[in-house]
Amino acid sequence: MFALSREDFALRLLGIGDGPASFNAELTAMGGRVVSVDPVYAFGGSQIGARFDAVSDDILEMVRRDRDRFVWDDIRTPEEMVDRRRTALERFLVDYEGGRCRGRYVAASLPALPFSGGAFDLAVCSHLLFLYSHVFDAEAHVAALRELLRVAREVRVFPLIDMEGAPSGHAGAVRDALTAEGFRVSIECVPYEFQRGANQMMRIAAR
Numbered sequence: 380m381f382a383l384s385r386e387d388f389a390l391r392l393l394g395i396g397d398g399p400a401s402f403n404a405e406l407t408a409m410g411g412r413v414v415s416v417d418p419v420y421a422f423g424g425s426q427i428g429a430r431f432d433a434v435s436d437d438i439l440e441m442v443r444r445d446r447d448r449f450v451w452d453d454i455r456t457p458e459e460m461v462d463r464r465r466t467a468l469e470r471f472l473v474d475y476e477g478g479r480c481r482g483r484y485v486a487a488s489l490p491a492l493p494f495s496g497g498a499f500d501l502a503v504c505s506h507l508l509f510l511y512s513h514v515f516d517a518e519a520h521v522a523a524l525r526e527l528l529r530v531a532r533e534v535r536v537f538p539l540i541d542m543e544g545a546p547s548g549h550a551g552a553v554r555d556a557l558t559a560e561g562f563r564v565s566i567e568c569v570p571y572e573f574q575r576g577a578n579q580m581m582r583i584a585a586r
């Protein structure tokens with residue numbers, strides 16, 4: 380999703396809107412330094428797990444119905460997709476309570492983050508900005524990204540499509556606004572595509 384290199388894994392990473400994913404648990408086990416932020420971390424692990432159980436059948440049904448909107452190369456079936464999500468959730472849950480005590484899982488929300496300027500080298504944000512284009516307008520995207528660029532020197536966002544699977548209507552305006560503010564913005568293809576057409580990330584950094 381983010382075209383991460385081996386060198387990137389050595390950076391101070393921030394994951395925004397990480398939810399019940401295993402990125403933090405796996406990277407920490409590899410010796411990496413990562414903090415995940417999500418409002419859902421105000422809840423305990425059992426509540427987060429219960430929420431997954433409550434929605435997983437609906438997600439499976441939705442993906443079966445909209446099968447053509449996904450690329451079935453790496454993940455071969457809707458059932459395998461849910462199994463993989465569950466495996467990620469289980470890895471997350473094993474790590475969560477201890478990681479929360481150590482400050483690796485922080486309950487907070489964009490556009491205001493509880494970190495000092497330059498606390499991170501790289502912030503990554505998957506399946507939140509641009510995907511939720513119907514929730515956040517272009518201005519809210521710019522405010523969120525400005526805040527991310529305050530705490531991290533580089534930000535990568537994936538994907539650039541909206542919930543309908545169409546290119547987000549905000550990507551152009553966000554790129555132009557941040558470029559006008561002096562940031563270097565590029566849109567790059569990445570080697571990951573599960574939602575059809577979702578194979579690009581936005582990279583933003585100070586000039």
Ligand SMILES: C[S@@+](CC[C@H](N)C(=O)[O-])C[C@H]1O[C@@H](n2cnc3c(N)ncnc32)[C@H](O)[C@@H]1O
Pocket residue numbers: 395396397398399400416417418419487488489490504505506507
């Ligand atoms: C679709 S999930 C993506 C989870 C994970 N990044 C992934 O790709 O599997 C979107 C996540 O964004 C979180 N979220 C919603 N509003 C947010 C905000 N204002 N700031 C940070 N995270 C937010 C939600 O709680 C949810 O966990």
